[in-house]
Amino acid sequence: MSDLSSTAVVAIWIVVVIAAYIVGTFPSAVLVARANGVDITTAGSGNPGASNVARVLGWRRGIWVFVLDAAKGALPAAASLLIGAGDNPSIDGRALAYAGAAAAVLGHVAPVTRRFRGGKGVATGGGAFAVLSPVVFLVLIITWIVVSRLTRTAAVASVIVVTALPVGVWTMGRRLWEVPATVGICALVLARHAGNIRRLAAGAESRL
Numbered sequence: 281m282s283d284l285s286s287t288a289v290v291a292i293w294i295v296v297v298i299a300a301y302i303v304g305t306f307p308s309a310v311l312v313a314r315a316n317g318v319d320i321t322t323a324g325s326g327n328p329g330a331s332n333v334a335r336v337l338g339w340r341r342g343i344w345v346f347v348l349d350a351a352k353g354a355l356p357a358a359a360s361l362l363i364g365a366g367d368n369p370s371i372d373g374r375a376l377a378y379a380g381a382a383a384a385v386l387g388h389v390a391p392v393t394r395r396f397r398g399g400k401g402v403a404t405g406g407g408a409f410a411v412l413s414p415v416v417f418l419v420l421i422i423t424w425i426v427v428s429r430l431t432r433t434a435a436v437a438s439v440i441v442v443t444a445l446p447v448g449v450w451t452m453g454r455r456l457w458e459v460p461a462t463v464g465i466c467a468l469v470l471a472r473h474a475g476n477i478r479r480l481a482a483g484a485e486s487r488l
Contacts (some may be wrong), residue, residue, distance in 0.1 A: 284370040292363065292371060293379065298359045300356035304314040304387020304404060307394065309333050310349035321397075325486050329399035333433035335486065349399065350407030351390060354382030357411040373407035374412070381408030383467055389472050400440045400476075401469040408465075409445065410430055412458075416448035432487040442466045442473075 313320035334342025364373015
């Protein structure tokens with residue numbers, strides 16, 4: 281198969297990024313909580329994410345939200361890899377997957393549909409890396425569970441695994457550019473945890 285034109289390649293990238301962002305805006309936590317008679321944006325910490333749903337409505341519903349949010353990152357990443365897996369060398373599937381992952385996380389943390397007030401991005405980013413680096417994802421999800429159970433604080437576990445993710449990607453021997461790309465996605469997630477970090481330092485962070 282001949283190479284795609286540069287215009288076609290750019291069009292594919294734009295479509296993937298926009299579609300991934302739209303997927304990222306899907307309000308999993310809001311819908312699950314609403315189905316149980318709760319406005320999650322005003323309950324608990326007010327964060328529309330899996331941890332707050334678990335805190336307010338219990339672990340079963342929190343896990344449902346985590347799975348849905350993770351799917352928002354996994355689907356664009358997987359679709360991008362499939363696009364890049366064809367016979368045409370013009371599309372770098374992994375680069376496209378990273379762009380899709382970043383867009384999905386951005387859609388989750390800053391959804392235009394909710395005045396840019398979204399969740400923290402841990403589950404959505406985790407879903408993307410479950411596709412991009414499954415071994416690293418498995419190690420870090422176990423780490424998150426252990427740390428959150430020991431500390432009873434989701435923010436501590438989240439900050440630890442997000443900080444460790446670029447290191448995990450590096451140890452897997454991925455292409456060099458994937459490490460700073462991972463750092464960029466993690467920086468976005470950590471920025472959404474700034475308030476949690478301040479509350480942790482003050483000993484005022486909500487517990488699970």
